[in-house]
Amino acid sequence: MARFAALLLALVFYSGVSHAQEIRYVSDKQYVPLRSGAGNEYRIIHRGLISGTRLSVSRTSGDGEWTEVTSDAGLTGWIRSQYLMSEMPAQQRLSVATRKIEKSGEESADLSTQLSMLETEREDLVVRLDASENGLEQVRQELHQLKQISGKAVQLDTSNRRLVEEAENLRSEVEMLQAEKQRLTDKLDNEDFMNGTLAVLLGVIIALVAPRLAPKRRKASSW
Structure with a gap:
């Protein structure tokens, strides 16, 4: 579980790192034009790529000031590096x-x-099992009495076997429901752990990101 949590943190902070040389994003709070060439004199293909736009890098101009990129939608052009x-x-x-x-x-x-639904169903089966066992005990008593006064022992013995089988089937269902309940309980505990991990992660991200989200004065762009 500790390894899973560490992997989750790594994925959130470093997603896309393996392609860091090929993938770039438009920086925060920007609407950047996409041009047909590496310079302000080239025509504008797209007037404003919004912050967070995912771009694949093809090449960079000789002076490093412009980069040719392609969006996920297939739009290709040049943007200031x-x-x-x-x-x-x-x-x-x-x-x-x-x-x-x-x-x-x-x-x-x-x-x-x-x-909750499984717990309700299990409780219902337990009640039915108790009722079946009570009925089984009553039949056993009647069988004992009838064996002493009549020759119907075979019929009563059949009824006894049937009730025993029903009781065993109900016991099996109760055991299956208890196992399912335990599985869901364990899964819910794991979800609670993940919620805690994600909550901590969110707090860390907020602490790191909040200062960057404050508005900053930017120099006027030449475009």
Whole structure:
């Protein structure tokens, strides 16, 4: 479980790192134009790529000021290198982490509902089992009495066997439900652990991201 939590943290913070040289994102709070060439004199293909747009890098101009990129939608053009960053923008990472926590909470609620339904069904089977065992004991007593006063022992013995079989079947169902309840309980405990891990992760991200989200004055762009 500790290894799983560590892997989860690594995925959130370093997603896309293996392709850091090929993938870039438009930096926070930007609407950047995409041009047909490496310079302001080239025509604008797209007037404003929003923050967090995922771009594949093809090449960089000789002076390093411009980068040719392609969006996931297949749009290719040149963008100023200063507006590109190797990691997903902080606000977008925060949104992803928040969605994961919300989804985990929904799954935990579903598991709790299933567990409650199984518990209700198990209790019903226990009641039925008790009733069956009481009926079995009554039949046994009647069989004992009838064996002493009549020749109907075979018929009563058949009834006795049938009730014994029903009682055994009910016991098996109760045991299966108890095993299922334990499985769901263990899964719910794991979900609670994951919720705690994600909550801690969200707190760390907020602590790291909040200072970056404050508005900053930027120099006027030449475009």
